[in-house]
Amino acid sequence: MELKPDSKKLLELAHYRMPFGKYKERYLVDLPLAYLVWFRQKGFPSGKLGEYLTTMLDIKENGLEPLIRKIQKEFPKE
Template identity: 50%
Template sequence: MLNYNQQFLIDLAKMKMPFGKYKGYFLIDLPEQYLVWYRTKGFPKGKLGQQMQLIYELQLNGLEDIVRKIKQNYL
């Protein structure tokens, strides 16, 4: 049985961008400059914005491979 944090990371790894230039891209595969732009303009409200902000932080700290490995295992 998965705990909340594990399920959160799995959901993050499987989430795709629902609109815009990168519609259909996995959030973890969004270009860094796109996330930086959102960082300056403001992330969307709700869960999507929280996930994008986390992806931004992971990329900023070089930790995005954690989510990429999860993505490989669950897709």
């Protein structure tokens, strides 16, 4: 089985901003790890936001933030 990343979703994730709360309007990659861990403990929201927060937590826990920042730089949102 071959895994292929969905480049459209990855671009959207890199430019997705938190829609509410203390960190409203921040890119998800800029959210503190502790905040993402808190969401994991309390339960992620449903839908796209929850999916992206879960993915961002995995990215941060595995030290892949530079990948997201590179995508933001090389593929700026128009």
